[in-house]
Amino acid sequence: MKMNCVVCGKEFNVGKVSYERGQRCCSWECSTKNRKNGKLVHCPVCDKKFYLSKSNIERGRKYCSKNCYYEARLLAHEDFSETNFKINGYKFIYIDGYPIREHVYIIEQHIGRKLAKGEVVHHINYNRQDNRLENLQLMTKSEHTKLHYYDLHKHLRKNEISGRFESKNSEVMF
Numbered sequence: 001m002k003m004n005c006v007v008c009g010k011e012f013n014v015g016k017v018s019y020e021r022g023q024r025c026c027s028w029e030c031s032t033k034n035r036k037n038g039k040l041v042h043c044p045v046c047d048k049k050f051y052l053s054k055s056n057i058e059r060g061r062k063y064c065s066k067n068c069y070y071e072a073r074l075l076a077h078e079d080f081s082e083t084n085f086k087i088n089g090y091k092f093i094y095i096d097g098y099p100i101r102e103h104v105y106i107i108e109q110h111i112g113r114k115l116a117k118g119e120v121v122h123h124i125n126y127n128r129q130d131n132r133l134e135n136l137q138l139m140t141k142s143e144h145t146k147l148h149y150y151d152l153h154k155h156l157r158k159n160e161i162s163g164r165f166e167s168k169n170s171e172v173m174f
Helices: 016-020 028-035 054-058 068-076 102-111 141-153
Strands: 003-004 011-013 037-040 049-052 084-087 090-095 098-101 118-124 138-139 155-158 165-166
Touching: 090 102, 098 102, 102 118, 102 138, 118 141, 138 141
Parallel strands: none
Antiparallel strands: 003 011, 037 049, 084 090, 090 098, 118 138, 155 165
């Protein structure tokens, strides 16, 4: 059976079963265009033209890719510059075009190698902005977790009878 595509108007052959199933377009591309209820927009980062679905428009999405989304986030960050910026309190710097946490870079330069898997850099005074070498300590993830667990729970003691944690002044905490 011959019919005209509802999108581009091109005449094409369609089988009886395909027609009964609702095929009204000549190709997958036309079929996709026919189903879409969004619109073509320009990415504000790379200016690429791309399709944005109605639901993504309603959610406020406006970037063509994750890369453009993250680039826009970095550019919009108040502490961003071409050389450094901050995320979650950590200073980042660009090395060979890639962002890296400044404290990690300082330790790697000091020890002369990249951090091994399972190694982390701890800020001794807990200030993420203080990246002086004397404030940085290399340790394993396990040691780091134990350190922070101890710091979190050092004001508590476990009651031997009830098994509940109490503050050192004997008030029940939880």
